[in-house]
Amino acid sequence: MRENTKLTVSMLSPTLIFLFFLLVAVGWAIYASFTDIMLLGPTAKSPQFIGLRNYERLFKDPFFFNSLIKSVIYTSSVVAGQCVLGLFLAVLMSQKGVKIKSAVAVAVTLCWIIPDIVKVYTWGAFAHYEGTLNSILRLVGVSSVRWFSEKPLEVCIIGNIWSGTAFSMILFLSALETIPPQIYEAADIDGSSSWQKFRYITLPLAAPVILVDLLLITIWTFGYFTFVFGLTGGGPGHATEIYPVFIYNEAFRLYKIGYGAAVSFIMTAIVGMICIGYLILLRRLEKV
Amino acid sequence: MMSRRKMSKKILVLSIAMLLVGALAVTGFAQQVISVQYGEPWKDLFESAIVEFEKTTGAKVDRMLIPYGVDMWEKIALDFAAGVASDVLMVDGFTIADCVEAGYIHKLDGYVKEWPDWGQYYPAFKAMGSYQGHVYGITLETSANAILWYWKPNFEKAGIPMPWKPKDWDEVLETAERIKERLPDVEYPLYIPMGTKWGEGATACGIYSEILGADTSEGDRNRLWNYTTGKWIGSSPAIERALNFYREVLSVRKLCPTEAMYAPDVWGEWRRLMREGKIGIGQGGAWEWAEFWPEAIRPPEEQRADFLGWAPLPGSGDPGTPPIQTISGGWTVAMKKEAKNPDLAWEFLRILNSKERLAKWLALAGKLSMRKDSAEVPEYGENKFLMEIGKLLPYTTYRDAVAGYTTVSHYLQQAMEKVAVDGLSAAEATEWYKNKLIEEFGKDQVEIIR
Numbered sequence: 001m002r003e004n005t006k007l008t009v010s011m012l013s014p015t016l017i018f019l020f021f022l023l024v025a026v027g028w029a030i031y032a033s034f035t036d037i038m039l040l041g042p043t044a045k046s047p048q049f050i051g052l053r054n055y056e057r058l059f060k061d062p063f064f065f066n067s068l069i070k071s072v073i074y075t076s077s078v079v080a081g082q083c084v085l086g087l088f089l090a091v092l093m094s095q096k097g098v099k100i101k102s103a104v105a106v107a108v109t110l111c112w113i114i115p116d117i118v119k120v121y122t123w124g125a126f127a128h129y130e131g132t133l134n135s136i137l138r139l140v141g142v143s144s145v146r147w148f149s150e151k152p153l154e155v156c157i158i159g160n161i162w163s164g165t166a167f168s169m170i171l172f173l174s175a176l177e178t179i180p181p182q183i184y185e186a187a188d189i190d191g192s193s194s195w196q197k198f199r200y201i202t203l204p205l206a207a208p209v210i211l212v213d214l215l216l217i218t219i220w221t222f223g224y225f226t227f228v229f230g231l232t233g234g235g236p237g238h239a240t241e242i243y244p245v246f247i248y249n250e251a252f253r254l255y256k257i258g259y260g261a262a263v264s265f266i267m268t269a270i271v272g273m274i275c276i277g278y279l280i281l282l283r284r285l286e287k288v
Numbered sequence: 289m290m291s292r293r294k295m296s297k298k299i300l301v302l303s304i305a306m307l308l309v310g311a312l313a314v315t316g317f318a319q320q321v322i323s324v325q326y327g328e329p330w331k332d333l334f335e336s337a338i339v340e341f342e343k344t345t346g347a348k349v350d351r352m353l354i355p356y357g358v359d360m361w362e363k364i365a366l367d368f369a370a371g372v373a374s375d376v377l378m379v380d381g382f383t384i385a386d387c388v389e390a391g392y393i394h395k396l397d398g399y400v401k402e403w404p405d406w407g408q409y410y411p412a413f414k415a416m417g418s419y420q421g422h423v424y425g426i427t428l429e430t431s432a433n434a435i436l437w438y439w440k441p442n443f444e445k446a447g448i449p450m451p452w453k454p455k456d457w458d459e460v461l462e463t464a465e466r467i468k469e470r471l472p473d474v475e476y477p478l479y480i481p482m483g484t485k486w487g488e489g490a491t492a493c494g495i496y497s498e499i500l501g502a503d504t505s506e507g508d509r510n511r512l513w514n515y516t517t518g519k520w521i522g523s524s525p526a527i528e529r530a531l532n533f534y535r536e537v538l539s540v541r542k543l544c545p546t547e548a549m550y551a552p553d554v555w556g557e558w559r560r561l562m563r564e565g566k567i568g569i570g571q572g573g574a575w576e577w578a579e580f581w582p583e584a585i586r587p588p589e590e591q592r593a594d595f596l597g598w599a600p601l602p603g604s605g606d607p608g609t610p611p612i613q614t615i616s617g618g619w620t621v622a623m624k625k626e627a628k629n630p631d632l633a634w635e636f637l638r639i640l641n642s643k644e645r646l647a648k649w650l651a652l653a654g655k656l657s658m659r660k661d662s663a664e665v666p667e668y669g670e671n672k673f674l675m676e677i678g679k680l681l682p683y684t685t686y687r688d689a690v691a692g693y694t695t696v697s698h699y700l701q702q703a704m705e706k707v708a709v710d711g712l713s714a715a716e717a718t719e720w721y722k723n724k725l726i727e728e729f730g731k732d733q734v735e736i737i738r
Contacts, residue, residue, distance in 0.1 A: 039365050121552055129545075149709075235705065254694075255365070
């Protein structure tokens with residue numbers, strides 16, 4: 001019994017240490033969100049408690065709403081794109097006799113595993129006015145486009161889909177492998193078309209995994225800062241100022257740590273609500 | 289034979305003794321260690337000073353290099369806030385006031401008073417590291433902004449006579465129009481830094497240069513801060529005219545596509561465009577004379593002059609405006625307020641800022657000196673470009689060394705985006721800027737100049 005207690009404590013201790021540091025940081029951020037603390041200037045030294053003023057200000061700030069709208073467009077497009085493309089690629093990978101599948105798998109996975117900042121520069125060079133994308137367009141008779149000033153949010157969305165699809169592909173591939181081949185064989189005997197097999201076998205059986213994938217990509221994309229910040233810095237103007245970039249600009253460009261903390265808590269609440277929504281859906285799906 | 293128990297006791301006693309000796313040694317040593325933080329572009333300067341410092345004082349330097357690609361100021365500010373900043377560190381001149389207000393940096397009055405070299409610094413650069421009459425940072429390097437670089441082969445092809453010395457903004461715009469008309473391959477006939485991705489660069493190397501020459505230079509009409517009234521200038525003819533110049537270039541005449549302002553690396557992109565001849569005229573700082581080319585492909589100085597010409601940015605040309613103006617910035621080197629051994633840290637600052645070392649490094653880096661006696665060092669004094677561009681220093685001023693400047697600068701960058709990207713008129717963008725300042729500092733802290 002004593003041995004068991006010792007083991008339990010020793011196994012729990014890393015979690016407790018982690019929780020301690022997490023709670024200290026979260027506690028400090030909660031405190032900061034109720035103060036006028038800044039990174040520089042007089043209030044860095046002696047911040048004042050200002051109650052809910054940061055939160056009140058937030059709901060009057062047009063840039064906050066702009067960033068929220070931009071984030072919803074960005075996240076939903078990226079999530080839909082990665083999920084659909086990932087599913088398509090996973091189905092392709094699971095087919096027998098497709099010769100290029102190894103090459104596709106390597107290419108897609110490489111885009112995913114390279115460091116974020118390399119992704120930014122690679123995609124930036126690809127979509128540059130003098131880059132590969134415009135060279136391809138010119139070959140087919142389309143004139144060059146200044147993507148970063150004319151279609152900045154679209155460039156960020158497509159770039160993120162390109163760089164992140166591998167995760168969905170791998171997840172779906174593992175889900176597809178759990179579907180017994182006998183079901184497909186029975187469907188073949190019944191004369192089902194490929195589409196019917198996908199619609200009535202693959203999709204329902206992979207649905208819980210799809211939902212988990214959606215949940216994870218939504219959380220990651222909503223809070224994913226590096227790609228958009230590195231690519232456009234939130235510009236031109238505020239055209240790509242998604243929520244995490246807005247937080248960064250407030251906290252580190254304008255040095256308003258207190259306000260930045262308040263904005264972060266609202267983001268946590270939003271992501272939390274999205275997660276709850278997904279989890280409810282997942283429960284319902286499991287009951288069906 | 290010694291028993292196992294006795295042996296264990298001896299090992300234990302010996303270990304404790306060794307630990308005590310070690311601890312004592314470390315404690316004694318700690319008094320002779322200072323930590324120094326510097327960015328990679330200044331590596332040669334700092335490392336030679338560290339060698340001399342360690343040799344002459346016997347103390348050790350715990351060095352922390354901030355590599356290229358890291359937002360240096362952001363890292364330093366976060367280190368300050370987290371209480372882990374080094375004893376000696378670099379502070380960008382425009383943030384001195386904010387750092388002092390935050391209680392981050394040490395006053396150097398007593399040290400500079402005893403330092404004979406301090407008399408060799410031009411007053412503008414003494415002021416750059418000062419706040420409310422006290423010295424907090426020693427300016428390490430400077431430059432002259434408001435430089436119009438031009439690519440000579442493009443000027444030659446467009447038939448524009450050289451040396452080019454524009455008299456006013458109209459002449460700058462007309463020349464850029466001529467390049468646009470005659471050389472359609474030159475993507476950026478007139479490149480001016482703009483927007484939040486350029487950050488402080490858009491203010492310091494960009495619009496503040498225009499503001500300084502936009503209106504009559506009576507009092508502080510051409511500034512962001514009024515030193516007489518002690519208020520931020522929310523709206524003025526100078527700010528509106530400068531924003532209108534940006535609107536003309538970026539939005540109306542389309543002389544500078546905004547795409548390059550949002551490239552992953554805006555500084556790198558601007559330099560690449562210039563050295564590849566894709567810019568006709570580009571507004572920047574004098575230090576870029578060396579930095580347009582990465583070190584590996586940098587042509588020798590005499591060859592650079594075959595491609596690159598420069599002219600000071602003229603005033604707007606409206607009656608009473610200054611013929612030329614320039615603004616200087618630069619990094620200072622300062623001491624953390626809680627430095628454990630301030631005297632030792634000062635000794636390092638003194639060695640770092642010695643006449644010979646600084647002048648040689650500045651000449652190599654193509655940066656201007658803040659010291660009158662640098663010209664006596666042959667490497668600096670014989671550098672034709674530096675001696676020529678140094679003639680602008682009497683016209684120079686510096687950014688407003690007032691707490692809150694960084695916030696004001698950020699809103700100004702956004703106002704630039706309002707005219708360049710969002711299609712607002714200069715008057716509307718000025719109004720927006722004024723309202724942001726009022727929201728930030730309160731109505732009684734912001735004034736309007738008509």
